[in-house]
Amino acid sequence: xxxxxxxxxxxxxxxxxxxxCALPIYGAWRGNTALxxxxxxxxxxxxxxxxxxxxxxxxxxxxxxFSVAYVAQNSNLALPWYYRFSAVxxxxxxxxxxxxxxxxxxxxxVAAFSRKLPDALMxxxxxxxxxxxxxxxxxxxxxxxxxxxxxxxxxxxNDLNPILQDPGLIxxxxxxxxxxxxxxxxFAFAIAALLGGELDVRWVRWAxxxxxxxxxxxxxxxxxxxxxxYYVLGWGGWWFWDPVENASFMPWLVGTALIHSQAVxxxxxxxxxxxxxxxxxxxxxxxLGTFLVRSGVLTSVHAFASDPKRGMxxxxxxxxxxxxxxxxxxxxxxxxxxxxxxxxxxxxTLLLINNLLFTIAAAMVLLGTLYPLIGDAIGAGRISVGPPxxxxxxxxxxxxxxxxxxxxxxxxxxxxxxxxxxxALLPALGVAVxxxxxxxxxxxxxxxxxxxxxAGSLWVGIGIALYAFKRLRDAPAGKRYTPEMLGMILAHxxxxxxxxxxxxxEATSVESDLRFDRDQVRSVGGLDFRFxxxxxxxxxxxxxxxxxxxxxxxxQWIATLHPQxxxxxxGGQIQTKSDIDPGLTRDLYVALGEPLxxxxxxxxxxxxxxxxxxxxxxxxxxxxxxxxxGFTAAADRRFRALPERADASPADATPSVTTRTAExxx
Amino acid sequence: xxxxxxxxxxxxxxxxxxxFGIQWNxxxxxxxxxxxxxxxxxxxxxxxxLNDPTKLVTRKDLLGKPYLLNVFGSWCPTCQEExxxxxxxxxxxxxxxxxxxxxxxxxxGQQWLRQFGNPYETVLNDASGSxxxxxxxxxxxxxxxxxxxxxxxxxxxxxxxxxNIQTELLPAIRKLGAAP
Numbered sequence: 001x002x003x004x005x006x007x008x009x010x011x012x013x014x015x016x017x018x019x020x021c022a023l024p025i026y027g028a029w030r031g032n033t034a035l036x037x038x039x040x041x042x043x044x045x046x047x048x049x050x051x052x053x054x055x056x057x058x059x060x061x062x063x064x065x066f067s068v069a070y071v072a073q074n075s076n077l078a079l080p081w082y083y084r085f086s087a088v089x090x091x092x093x094x095x096x097x098x099x100x101x102x103x104x105x106x107x108x109x110v111a112a113f114s115r116k117l118p119d120a121l122m123x124x125x126x127x128x129x130x131x132x133x134x135x136x137x138x139x140x141x142x143x144x145x146x147x148x149x150x151x152x153x154x155x156x157x158n159d160l161n162p163i164l165q166d167p168g169l170i171x172x173x174x175x176x177x178x179x180x181x182x183x184x185x186x187f188a189f190a191i192a193a194l195l196g197g198e199l200d201v202r203w204v205r206w207a208x209x210x211x212x213x214x215x216x217x218x219x220x221x222x223x224x225x226x227x228x229x230y231y232v233l234g235w236g237g238w239w240f241w242d243p244v245e246n247a248s249f250m251p252w253l254v255g256t257a258l259i260h261s262q263a264v265x266x267x268x269x270x271x272x273x274x275x276x277x278x279x280x281x282x283x284x285x286x287x288l289g290t291f292l293v294r295s296g297v298l299t300s301v302h303a304f305a306s307d308p309k310r311g312m313x314x315x316x317x318x319x320x321x322x323x324x325x326x327x328x329x330x331x332x333x334x335x336x337x338x339x340x341x342x343x344x345x346x347x348x349t350l351l352l353i354n355n356l357l358f359t360i361a362a363a364m365v366l367l368g369t370l371y372p373l374i375g376d377a378i379g380a381g382r383i384s385v386g387p388p389x390x391x392x393x394x395x396x397x398x399x400x401x402x403x404x405x406x407x408x409x410x411x412x413x414x415x416x417x418x419x420x421x422x423x424a425l426l427p428a429l430g431v432a433v434x435x436x437x438x439x440x441x442x443x444x445x446x447x448x449x450x451x452x453x454x455a456g457s458l459w460v461g462i463g464i465a466l467y468a469f470k471r472l473r474d475a476p477a478g479k480r481y482t483p484e485m486l487g488m489i490l491a492h493x494x495x496x497x498x499x500x501x502x503x504x505x506e507a508t509s510v511e512s513d514l515r516f517d518r519d520q521v522r523s524v525g526g527l528d529f530r531f532x533x534x535x536x537x538x539x540x541x542x543x544x545x546x547x548x549x550x551x552x553x554x555x556q557w558i559a560t561l562h563p564q565x566x567x568x569x570x571g572g573q574i575q576t577k578s579d580i581d582p583g584l585t586r587d588l589y590v591a592l593g594e595p596l597x598x599x600x601x602x603x604x605x606x607x608x609x610x611x612x613x614x615x616x617x618x619x620x621x622x623x624x625x626x627x628x629x630g631f632t633a634a635a636d637r638r639f640r641a642l643p644e645r646a647d648a649s650p651a652d653a654t655p656s657v658t659t660r661t662a663e664x665x666x
Numbered sequence: 667x668x669x670x671x672x673x674x675x676x677x678x679x680x681x682x683x684x685x686f687g688i689q690w691n692x693x694x695x696x697x698x699x700x701x702x703x704x705x706x707x708x709x710x711x712x713x714x715x716l717n718d719p720t721k722l723v724t725r726k727d728l729l730g731k732p733y734l735l736n737v738f739g740s741w742c743p744t745c746q747e748e749x750x751x752x753x754x755x756x757x758x759x760x761x762x763x764x765x766x767x768x769x770x771x772x773x774x775g776q777q778w779l780r781q782f783g784n785p786y787e788t789v790l791n792d793a794s795g796s797x798x799x800x801x802x803x804x805x806x807x808x809x810x811x812x813x814x815x816x817x818x819x820x821x822x823x824x825x826x827x828x829x830n831i832q833t834e835l836l837p838a839i840r841k842l843g844a845a846p
Contacts, residue, residue, distance in 0.1 A: 330671045
């Protein structure tokens with residue numbers, strides 16, 4: 001009975017979404033206040049029914065109702081209670097429902113926190129969000145119903161894919177989707193502005209905090225995914241350029257360009273076409289990611305079970321959303337480039353370069369991801385480009401970004417004094433170069449990448465610190481650090497951290513596959529690893545071979561690690577569980593390979609993978625800092641102190657710009 | 667105006683490409699992927715036996731009699747589905763059936779065969795997947811029919827089914843017999 005109720009709730013949500021889309025947008029066009037006023041209640045209604053559906057599916061998992069096919073496929077009696085919650089989004093159907101839930105949470109938040117915005121604009125924004133909800137609800141109901149029954153009910157279910165039975169995977173999809181779906185808000189604002197023919201750019205100010213929060217969540221989601229891949233997959237890698245990773249990375253790259261472009265449009269009135277297009281692209285790429293993951297067009301380790309019908313549906317929806325919005329853009333985009341003029345050497349120029357580089361980087365990732373398909377289409381065969389392509393291209397595109405980051409805040413808007421900026425940054429340059437030379441002297445075999453990592457991260461880190469110091473010295477008390485600025489500083493520190501992590505880890509990691517006899521000691525990276533043998537361990541729904549490895553240096557104990565190989569009962573699937581001794585300056589990473597002595601399992605020799613990875617944690621620390629930066633910037637009161645009327649512009653150090661006058665003069 | 671239509675045009679091209687991708691998948695799931703390796707010699711390889719990593723098997727070791735090379739992996743659900751067909755319909759053909767455990771740690775492949783049974787005469791392990799690249803393996807399961815001289819005569823991408831064994835594989839095997 002309950003699962004049918006869930007399906008019924010989805011159908012009701014679909015109908016309300018249709019109302020939420022059509023009527024308020026029509027009302028805003030006709031100036032019908034009654035229809036405009038429908039937007040908020042419709043948002044609430046859709047959210048209630050989507051939440052009900054999600055709650056009922058969760059209930060089916062918790063109570064182990066194996067008469068629901070989706071529950072039977074993705075859980076079993078042995079599954080611990082906490083994974084029954086995350087099993088809801090363990091496969092295609094449920095993860096769509098999670099997508100919808102998050103879209104509705106965003107919609108409710110926008111409806112609730114934007115009471116001061118003009119009603120017509122809000123009606124359009126919520127209407128666009130309603131359209132997206134409508135599309136996804138229709139998709140769920142037509143092709144991916146999570147409430148389908150399997151009658152008679154099964155006695156026991158299959159199992160949740162063991163690779164997903166991990167705390168990191170409980171949080172990774174919700175955070176990632178919150179980021180993906182969050183870009184729908186910036187998208188909805190952009191479309192609403194185009195539909196309404198808004199000549200001024202106030203909508204950008206209102207869209208900014210939403211974009212920053214979405215970007216921060218996406219940053220967290222990607223970081224969590226990378227961290228999970230690192231400690232679960234047993235290879236010690238943290239990024240694989242897999243099509244699905246790329247699918248999440250492309251919106252991030254465009255989103256990064258977007259948050260910078262929005263800042264320019266809001267403060268200077270310029271880059272309006274950029275901001276509009278990037279808003280459309282960021283969300284389009286989120287949708288494209290959904291398509292790639294669920295259509296089976298590209299093969300990937302994370303791909304969901306694919307179905308051509310689903311692929312066709314998402315493609316049609318993608319065509320409607322993206323094609324429609326680009327057509328609206330072509331018809332209604334501002335005819336005159338607005339904004340204040342700026343010189344070649346100015347913050348504006350730097351941010352333009354930033355937009356370009358990040359957009360090109362996203363295009364590069366897109367090209368590489370679709371390369372097998374392009375190869376087919378032109379008859380050259382299905383060839384995929386691997387990490388070497390992405391790695392090389394990415395370094396080429398990001399090197400200028402790293403070089404220019406410290407200049408960003410130092411340069412003024414409109415016209416910068418590059419000499420003064422350069423002088424201010426000289427200490428950073430000095431320290432970076434000195435540190436690289438020192439590193440070369442101390443460790444002569446450090447690769448160029450490692451040296452570049454040391455120099456680059458110090459250049460960015462100290463460069464940003466110098467800016468923070470300059471504000472402290474020059475700006476009047478109380479105005480030194482607005483949350484927006486603080487967020488920028490934090491996020492750019494994150495970039496420095498991330499750089500250090502990536503390049504130092506790549507340059508100095510020690511990785512070895514070793515054969516260990518029981519009680520044998522082997523030395524890796526100056527540390528002694530003693531293998532204490534393998535024993536059987538029993539988990540809640542698996543049996544494991546658990547190794548014990550003691551790590552010491554010069555007889556001094558450092559850590560005892562217990563890597564496992566787990567065999568999950570349900571599907572008989574084997575899952576490696578590495579063990580890590582984490583540290584700020586190095587990780588010790590041990591993964592159990594295979595027994596090399598088939599006869600003497602317990603006390604025989606084993607293959608063990610031992611990694612020493614210096615600074616690897618800085619990769620995710622950088623991600624976390626960027627995320628905090630995004631949240632901090634979004635908290636700026638300036639975005640929330642919304643003017644009731646159009647022309648009231650707050651007396652602020654960086655006055656908002658309405659380009660109405662520029663428009664009229666042009 | 668042209669500048670403003672450009673994003674739309676690029677997007678239209680992208681949609682065209684994705685549509686092509688879906689169509690391609692539709693038509694190639696049921697039938698064979700045209701492999702450039704048909705009528706070409708088996709690529710050179712040197713792979714350890716799944717059950718004994720110290721023993722290496724090369725292309726030359728398998729010459730002399732025709733064989734079927736079946737690519738599988740313990741991580742691949744379709745392979746599990748295909749597995750009973752290998753025992754019931756392929757083994758009776760009397761051809762040598764060689765397994766290639768692809769992109770799979772050896773112990774996972776061993777465990778899988780212990781659990782479901784081993785229909786293969788010999789099982790090779792390609793843990794890193796590099797031999798799979800040489801063979802142009804697109805996704806497991808895949809099956810290659812190789813003649814006595816080591817020339818690939820037929821390739822099936824995806825699961826072997828009763829239907830495609832009858833209509834494609836058996837005729838290809840009969841042709842082997844007819845050929846000198």
